[in-house]
Amino acid sequence: MKTLLGPRGRIIASAFLGLVLIVMLFPFYTIGRGSMEFAGHLSWRNWQVLFQNLPVVQQLINSTIVTVGSVACILIISSLAAFALTKLRIPRGGALLGLIGASMMIPMQSMILTEFINFAAIGASDNYLAVIATYAALGIPFGTFLMTSFMRDLPDELVEAAQIDGMPYWRIFANVILPLSAPALLAVGVLQFIQIWDDLLVALIFLQEPAVRTITVGLAVLQSGRVLDIPVLLAGSLLSALPAMLAYLLFQRALIGGLTLGIGK
Structure with missing residues (x-):
């Protein structure tokens, strides 16, 4: 990439890849946060219920x-x-x-x-x-x-x-x-x-x-x-x-x- 792109091109490419990374990681962030939410605040309650109801x-x-x-x-x-x-x-x-x-x-x-x-x-x-x-x-x-x-x-x-x-x-x-x-x-x-x-x-x-x-x-x-x-x-x-x-x-x-x-x- 260094040989094909100039400084401005590298900045644009890095920004694009960063945007792609955010888009790809956002579902995992949503799942992780959702697994910790209970009654409007973060809690381990959902994980406790999971292990109680499933032989994980x-x-x-x-x-x-x-x-x-x-x-x-x-x-x-x-x-x-x-x-x-x-x-x-x-x-x-x-x-x-x-x-x-x-x-x-x-x-x-x-x-x-x-x-x-x-x-x-x-x-x-x-x-x-x-x-x-x-x-x-x-x-x-x-x-x-x-x-x-x-x-x-x-x-x-x-x-x-x-x-x-x-x-x-x-x-x-x-x-x-x-x-x-x-x-x-x-x-x-x-x-x-x-x-x-x-x-x-x-x-x-x-x-x-x-x-x-x-x-x-x-x-x-x-x-x-x-x-x-x-x-x-x-x-x-x-x-x-x-x-x-x-x-x-x-x-x-x-x-x-x-x-x-x-x-x-």
Whole structure:
């Protein structure tokens, strides 16, 4: 920016970015202030009511189990698939990658009920494994596509040199390819973490028992009660959004870098 804009241009650009920042942060300010208002003054009453009517800690733990488990499955399977497509030269790999990309066009809503019926038929509803498997199935195509675009540009000579040294394919994958693919892995992991943590539809359908509900489902059930307490819901919404916000703030540079590398490759 310093080389393209003069002093006046930098001032205008900074003012514009400051205005954009204010516009983006204003909803969070509104939610935070609303969660603290009671009877015309600031109070912790809304937060106390939230924790009294909702098992917040348990539901945050449930959300963590579901999200971390789903992201782990997505990263493992998508990186293995990308390795096979780019370095093992499997037959008709291009057509297979095209099918994987096409599967991302299928609306999630058209698959959820079928998945629920299948898991319910084998007695696997209302548990973590069913919802983790569903989230993983929805996220693997995107992860595979991005990981493939990244790994494709990694030098094939690395794999050939490792083979000459007598390394089996699983060691080549674990010791050579994965460390070099860390930016893409982090980008996929952060994006999927944010999406799965904030999702309501899948968890609402699969996790109906109170003991396994995630925080988003808990807030939805609380909202469906006879008495709707908006400030309490604002407190819960802010608490639910914090992990995804922190994940983005902590890894935003790595996230943007990984996506940029994936696009460039």
